[in-house]
Amino acid sequence: MTLLDVRSLHTFFKTPSGIVKAVDGVSLEARKGEILGIVGESGCGKSVLALSILGLLPMPPAFFDQGQILFNDVDLLKVSNEEMRNIRGDRISMIFQEPMTALNPVYTVGNQLAEVYQVHRNMTKKQALEKSVHMLEKVGIPGPENRLKEYPHQLSGGLRQRVMIAMALACEPQLLIADEPTTALDLNIPAQILDLMSKLRKELGTAIIMITHDLGVIAEITDRVMVMYTGSVMESTSTLELFERPLHPYTKGLLKSIPGTSSSIEDELYEIKGNVPSLLDLPPGCKFNTRCPLAADICIQKRPELREIYPEHFVACWRVDNV
Amino acid sequence: MSNLIEVYKLSKHFPIPSGLFSRKKKYVYALDEISFTLGENETLGLVGESGCGKSTASRTILNLITPTAGEVWFQGQNLFALKPSERRKLRQGIQIVFQDPFGSLNPRLMVKRIVEEPLLTHKIGNRASRKDEVEKALTRVGLLPEHMNRFPHEFSGGQRQRIMLARALILKPKLIIADEPVSALDVSVQAQMLNLLKRLQKEMGLSYIFISHDLGVIRHVSHKVAVMYLGGIVEIANVDDLYKEPLHPYTISLLSSIPVPDPKKKNRKKVILQGDVPSPRNPPTGCRFHTRCPDCMDICTKIKPDSRLIKKDHIVACHLHQGGQVWEPPLPNQEK
Numbered sequence: 165m166t167l168l169d170v171r172s173l174h175t176f177f178k179t180p181s182g183i184v185k186a187v188d189g190v191s192l193e194a195r196k197g198e199i200l201g202i203v204g205e206s207g208c209g210k211s212v213l214a215l216s217i218l219g220l221l222p223m224p225p226a227f228f229d230q231g232q233i234l235f236n237d238v239d240l241l242k243v244s245n246e247e248m249r250n251i252r253g254d255r256i257s258m259i260f261q262e263p264m265t266a267l268n269p270v271y272t273v274g275n276q277l278a279e280v281y282q283v284h285r286n287m288t289k290k291q292a293l294e295k296s297v298h299m300l301e302k303v304g305i306p307g308p309e310n311r312l313k314e315y316p317h318q319l320s321g322g323l324r325q326r327v328m329i330a331m332a333l334a335c336e337p338q339l340l341i342a343d344e345p346t347t348a349l350d351l352n353i354p355a356q357i358l359d360l361m362s363k364l365r366k367e368l369g370t371a372i373i374m375i376t377h378d379l380g381v382i383a384e385i386t387d388r389v390m391v392m393y394t395g396s397v398m399e400s401t402s403t404l405e406l407f408e409r410p411l412h413p414y415t416k417g418l419l420k421s422i423p424g425t426s427s428s429i430e431d432e433l434y435e436i437k438g439n440v441p442s443l444l445d446l447p448p449g450c451k452f453n454t455r456c457p458l459a460a461d462i463c464i465q466k467r468p469e470l471r472e473i474y475p476e477h478f479v480a481c482w483r484v485d486n487v
Numbered sequence: 488m489s490n491l492i493e494v495y496k497l498s499k500h501f502p503i504p505s506g507l508f509s510r511k512k513k514y515v516y517a518l519d520e521i522s523f524t525l526g527e528n529e530t531l532g533l534v535g536e537s538g539c540g541k542s543t544a545s546r547t548i549l550n551l552i553t554p555t556a557g558e559v560w561f562q563g564q565n566l567f568a569l570k571p572s573e574r575r576k577l578r579q580g581i582q583i584v585f586q587d588p589f590g591s592l593n594p595r596l597m598v599k600r601i602v603e604e605p606l607l608t609h610k611i612g613n614r615a616s617r618k619d620e621v622e623k624a625l626t627r628v629g630l631l632p633e634h635m636n637r638f639p640h641e642f643s644g645g646q647r648q649r650i651m652l653a654r655a656l657i658l659k660p661k662l663i664i665a666d667e668p669v670s671a672l673d674v675s676v677q678a679q680m681l682n683l684l685k686r687l688q689k690e691m692g693l694s695y696i697f698i699s700h701d702l703g704v705i706r707h708v709s710h711k712v713a714v715m716y717l718g719g720i721v722e723i724a725n726v727d728d729l730y731k732e733p734l735h736p737y738t739i740s741l742l743s744s745i746p747v748p749d750p751k752k753k754n755r756k757k758v759i760l761q762g763d764v765p766s767p768r769n770p771p772t773g774c775r776f777h778t779r780c781p782d783c784m785d786i787c788t789k790i791k792p793d794s795r796l797i798k799k800d801h802i803v804a805c806h807l808h809q810g811g812q813v814w815e816p817p818l819p820n821q822e823k
Contacts, residue, residue, distance in 0.1 A: 165510075171605050193661075203545055204675075205673040205674060226822065243700075251648070263582065320763045323763070336501075346746075349538045350536040350537050350764075351534075351700050351741060352741055352760050353703075353739060354744075354745070354746060355744035355745065355746070355759045356760075356761070357757055358746065359759055378746060379674070379748040380747055380748045383746065383747060383749055383750040383752075384750075385746075385753075391687070403750045404750050407748070407749060407751075417675065418674055418675065419748070421674055421675055423677070423701075423703045423706070423707035423708075424702065424705070424707045427738030432682050432685070433676070433681055433707065434680040434785045435678050435682060436675035437801070439643050439646075439676065440673070455540035479696070
């Protein structure tokens with residue numbers, strides 16, 4: 165069942181040096197109980213995409229050039245700020261990358277968590293705190309009653325991320341957006357967090373959009389995946405298919421450049437030449453053509469659209485043959 | 488193979504500031520008797536969670552932090568027993584590359600000045616020869632000579648990391664300590680950097696102490712790997728042995744729980760540790776890992792396990808592994 169349907173979203177920024185096309189025609193679907201992965205390097209627009217869905221971008225400089233964000237068939241780009249505030253944190257919520265900065269340092273954990281219930285469920289403080297204890301237990305924080313009285317700086321990174329997840333899940337949202345939830349965490353904490361997220365997905369049937377640069381996380385937890393590059397989707401398919409039969413040269417390059425998968429220390433890693441181009445200075449045609457080993461004339465002349473090469477496997481590349 | 492660097496029972500305890508009149512001093516046991524050796528052209532990977540002492544280890548080896556106890560021998564000389572002037576000279580052979588490509592380059596200096604700084608410090612060459620060296624160093628790391636007249640903000644993260652590497656290489660060191668050199672980089676740029684590091688190792692005969700929390704990166708670059716937990720080395724082995732047959736429960740859990748970029752392996756058996764690393768101010772008694780160990784036994788809470796040599800070059804400190812023999816680090820600078 166389609167819960168969120170983003171259609172051809174264009175999120176641009178007005179800057180003194182020109183218009184930055186951070187999200188340049190992205191469509192996606194999030195389905196109930198499914199985890200959709202969005203993978204890409206820095207500057208590919210994955211975070212702006214998430215913030216667009218939540219309506220958290222400062223406008224101006226940001227503006228939506230075109231597109232629709234249909235959540236339960238309501239276009240989120242058209243609802244009022246007040247309605248959006250009611251949806252945000254209740255039916256759609258988000259986990260941010262930095263558990264160090266996303267919590268308010270001057271309020272206790274209990275205060276911040278209880279606030280969610282007070283705002284969205286009109287509970288009294290006492291009821292809200294009771295619910296909070298329950299929620300902290302659910303995300304696996306030992307001794308929740310005592311933790312409620314603590315301030316964020318008293319918690320470790322892993323615990324803070326759990327508190328963030330507890331806040332995000334407090335109202336049992338239909339859609340959870342997680343932006344690099346494991347990146348800032350220590351060695352074995354990501355495993356705990358991923359484990360927790362897939363458990364909660366099963367229990368609550370939440371749809372999750374998982375944004376990350378780590379293909380390991382993608383393989384571990386997602387069902388479908390979208391590869392983004394400089395604001396556009398390059399490839400989109402099921403996770404199994406992506407790893408088994410990557411089609412886009414960029415995806416192939418990414419997969420080959422992960423260290424530690426081939427066993428021999430003598431092997432050179434595959435390199436994608438050059439750097440991600442600046443969004444203000446994109447090449448004409450296919451945006452990947454400056455770094456692509458297969459680039460041909462047509463790639464410089466015309467931008468490729470997403471085409472369905474295999475069933476449910478979409479690629480934006482001129483050099484992939486139709487099957 | 489002779490050893491380039493020998494680290495012998497190196498410890499660092501930081502005193503915790505306590506009350507003015509309190510008698511008993513407390514310490515953070517940041518580094519607790521770590522020992523290892525590293526040959527020429529070899530890479531030692533250091534892995535562990537934050538706060539396990541990886542960075543303290545690197546800085547103590549460089550004598551940026553004065554150790555509490557222990558010795559470091561570099562090219563047959565005890566670094567800590569030398570006169571400061573001699574130590575300075577010997578230290579030219581050890582250089583460090585830091586993690587943060589944004590914080591470790593002075594934004595007000597041109598690249599030329601940043602890269603030639605070590606030459607100035609050690610009073611090597613004249614203006615013309617230094618410029619020459621800077622050019623060579625930049626070319627070696629894949630930058631262009633004309634980049635030397637630019638400022639750090641004009642470069643991307645990957646390029647800045649190359650500038651740092653050029654600065655480390657300009658004194659022609661034998662050993663480079665790389666403290667998370669690729670963690671801040673994107674996947675595609677990370678691959679370029681790792682290939683460069685390995686190419687330089689071959690060309691210049693470098694050794695690396697490579698600190699990372701990314702087990703994939705460690706596997707790709709290292710010849711041997713040391714796993715650290717709360718200031719101590721719990722397991723050290725050749726890279727293939729460690730990844731194929733890890734012995735310490737901590738290593739086993741790390742290797743099984745990191746996300747693997749292969750969706751077919753997602754249902755593999757994972758040992759997921761619970762909780763967080765205990766504070767090094769107040770480390771657990773006995774084996775330091777016992778509070779989180781899935782195989783904790785009675786003895787683990789009481790007695791600290793010895794390091795044992797289980798098989799060739801594979802040393803582990805765990806009560807589960809009583810085979811082999813107790814391993815004492817060899818005294819440094821002894822001819823074998």
